[in-house]
Amino acid sequence: AQSVTQLDSHVSVSEGTPVLLRCNYSSSYSPSLFWYVQHPNKGLQLLLKYTSAATLVKGINGFEAEFKKSETSFHLTKPSAHMSDAAEYFCVVSVNNNDMRFGAGTRLTVKP
């Protein structure tokens, strides 16, 4: 079975500074990797996904993530944080759309 580890349960940044949310995965097969965002009292929304087409994946709202097989990582970044980015972020791994495994989540706080 595959798994993901989100290395930080909480990240706090100032508005306008870069965001880095870290995710490491474990999988015996070629994985698909996703980042989802969950705003308070709203449903989970897909930010971006990796499907082996390109290692650098661009998503919505200026987020991007880089798949690094040698480091088994799929970290999420954004050059400049906005107040509206404050939310819970989940890294997800699956193989052939089976056995979806979510990480524990990283809560992002953005200070004015």
Next chain:
Amino acid sequence: EAGVAQSPRYKIIEKRQSVAFWCNPISGHATLYWYQQILGQGPKLLIQFQNNGVVDDSQLPKDRFSAERLKGVDSTLKIQPAKLEDSAVYLCASSHDRDIMADTQYFGPGTRLTVL
């Protein structure tokens, strides 16, 4: 395009009672998922359907949880009898087809269950 619908949004029951949740996926989506999200944790997949067939229910506590998707469209998840540790948000998601690589899941708003 209408999103994934779930009802009820909130439910409070006493332990040992039964409860059922309903999900209507996005029209045309073949794959449907039920997740359990306990406070402070990531969602955990309970069961995955492809049309009206079960693809994966390895993490479903089958002694008390059951789910069905009889006509391959909407689905119900039932807990009978409920335990205190079942307090969680139950999320439903749907996607076009699990045979599409990294198929995007669309999530409903969830049902928040409190077991007293």
